Amino acid sequence: MLLVGIVFVILGIWTIATPLSSYTALSIVFALGFLVNGIAEVIFAFGNRHQNWGWTLVLGILNIVVGILLLLNPAVSMVALPLYVGFTLLFHSISGIVSAYEMKQYGILDWGTLMVIAVLGLIFSFILLWNPLFAGINVVVWTAVTFVVIGGYTIYYSFKLRKLNKMMKEE
Numbered sequence: 549m550l551l552v553g554i555v556f557v558i559l560g561i562w563t564i565a566t567p568l569s570s571y572t573a574l575s576i577v578f579a580l581g582f583l584v585n586g587i588a589e590v591i592f593a594f595g596n597r598h599q600n601w602g603w604t605l606v607l608g609i610l611n612i613v614v615g616i617l618l619l620l621n622p623a624v625s626m627v628a629l630p631l632y633v634g635f636t637l638l639f640h641s642i643s644g645i646v647s648a649y650e651m652k653q654y655g656i657l658d659w660g661t662l663m664v665i666a667v668l669g670l671i672f673s674f675i676l677l678w679n680p681l682f683a684g685i686n687v688v689v690w691t692a693v694t695f696v697v698i699g700g701y702t703i704y705y706s707f708k709l710r711k712l713n714k715m716m717k718e719e
Contacts, residue, residue, distance in 0.1 A: 549706035552588045556581070556699030563692035574691065575618060575625040581695070582636065583615030596709070599650050603643050610639060630687055633694055634676030640698055641669035647705060654712055662708065665701045672697065 559581055563574065589608030593601045614632055618625040625632065644666030651659035676690065 549588075549592055549702055549709065552585055552592075553699045553702030553704075553706060555584065556695045556702060558699075560692045560695030560699060563688055563695060567688045572622055572626065574688065575622050575629060578629060578632070578691070579615050579618030579622075579625065581615075582611045582618060582632075586611030586613075586615055598712075599653075600643075600646050603646060607639050607643055611636065630676055630680040630690070633687075633691060634673050634680070637669055637676065637694055637698065638673035640701070641666050641673055644669060644701055644705070651708055651712070654715070656708055656712065659708075662701070662705060665697070665704070669697055669701065 559577060563577075586608045589604055589611060591608075593605035593608055596604075614636065618632065644662060648659050648662035648666055651662060672694070676694075
């Protein structure tokens with residue numbers, strides 16, 4: 549999870565740093581990002597069968613499918629990119645809300661930070677889905693922010709999972 553988060557943050561920074569680069573290149577980066585993220589989430593789901601591991605597996609499979617579709621249809625992905633990003637962020641945010649609640653059940657004191665980030669992602673996903681034309685016009689900035697938010701959440705969540713794993717081993 550930590551590596552996935554780092555990859556998303558790097559992709560976000562790269563997107564901000566190169567706003568005039570080809571929109572086609574951005575769609576390929578998206579496709580590869582979704583594909584790698586999906587593979588990592590599937591591996592993570594099978595390796596860490598915590599209470600809601602099935603959601604992580606479904607999200608991973610969804611990301612793999614979206615990544616493949618984006619790679620096979622770059623012209624279509626350029627048109628539909630804001631919707632892909634919006635739905636992916638929506639599913640990540642829902643998963644994040646569930647995970648934050650799970651952390652609360654395990655007694656992790658700062659689970660609220662995870663919840664706030666996930667709820668902000670949920671709000672952001674509704675903005676993207678509500679007005680995809682606006683999102684399409686600003687897709688470079690929205691993409692960068694989305695990658696950084698998903699990456700930041702995933703990095704933070706990986707440290708909380710590490711803490712949880714240590715606590716469970718001590719019991």
